[in-house]
Amino acid sequence: MRTNDLIGALAADVKPGLPPGRALAFAVAAGALAAAILFSLVLGPRPDIAHAVATIRFDFKFVLTLSLAASAALLALRLARPEAQAGKTILLIVPAMLAIAIVLELVNVPAQDWLARWIGHNSRACMINIPFLSLIPLFAILAAMRLGATTRPALSGAVAGLLAAGIGASFYAAHCPDDSPLFVATWYTIATSFVTGLGALLGSRFLRW
């Protein structure tokens, strides 16, 4: 094939398609909707949610999970552009918030209660349900990111995983009876790292171009 023949074919394919940012927004919306449906079918909010929303520890879980989703989304948008610097420092925001919350918790809670708050009631449910709620968002986000042009497929896949886990955990937090930052920092983090690892694995395979 002569290069000019190829150029003729490329020029005839005139529609440029969806911008990666809009595709990502659609994927996040669709993924969140799917997670919402699964959440209401399988888990549902905890029974005392009306009381829980008035407590700062409960509300702070959402600050964390939504901040995780937002910072991952911003990084994903940058990674879609081949020439942009990744700017990974944005991912330190959530760990920093969590570290401050842990210090405040340790200062305000007597030492004999630390263990109970750390172990919580249901760490296994947390580690199962967050990945469960994150799976469809992860697939949707990866599909959208295939429209991007990342030069770092595994990193981009991991960031897709963080974003999906942020969505999944935002729903799970409304079901989960454990609100201590000690619990969240441990079990939510483990659950998130499953999803992130899966994202990295899939990304290194499906985000190449």
Add this chain to the structure above:
Amino acid sequence: MTGANRLTAVARETEWSAWMRAALSGDEAAYRALLEALAPALRSLARSGLARAGAGNADAEDVVQEILLAIHLKRRTWMSDQPFMPWLNAIARHKLIDALRKKGRRGEVPIDDLADVLPDTSEAPDASHAELTRLVGRLDGKSHAVVRAISLDGASVRETAVKLGMSEGAVRVALHRGLRKLATLTREAAA
């Protein structure tokens, strides 16, 4: 960079970004002008890159075509309020490194900046860049017929629609699918 080169770089940025902006809003003529201007610059880049890696430059035209295909399929990732050249360089570099890897060359090979390279208008004879032709043969059904007609036979979308008894819309869809599949096939060939 010499003064003359700096002038070229600025002129290229201005002209190429304007063409790409027009192309993204559906201007086929501007898009064709852009791709025709890019090809000679990419050819220089590919030849010098392959030569520096000690890979010979017999397949340079295949690399040029793979880069053009990537530019095409990823053009939406250029933000039209950002400079065009860094985006173009990033795409070209990514595909050139891929091509070098395909030949088993790893490690750092200095790659030229497209703002500076002198255009190389000497396309090698057909026989030396048969890669895409071979891969078009691996497309199936309508995509195969459409991509063949429009690229190898140089037919227009309308002529292809009439010839194959399809609507123009269906031809465009099959063309887009075929080009995406071609890009996937070049990557698999690389693995």
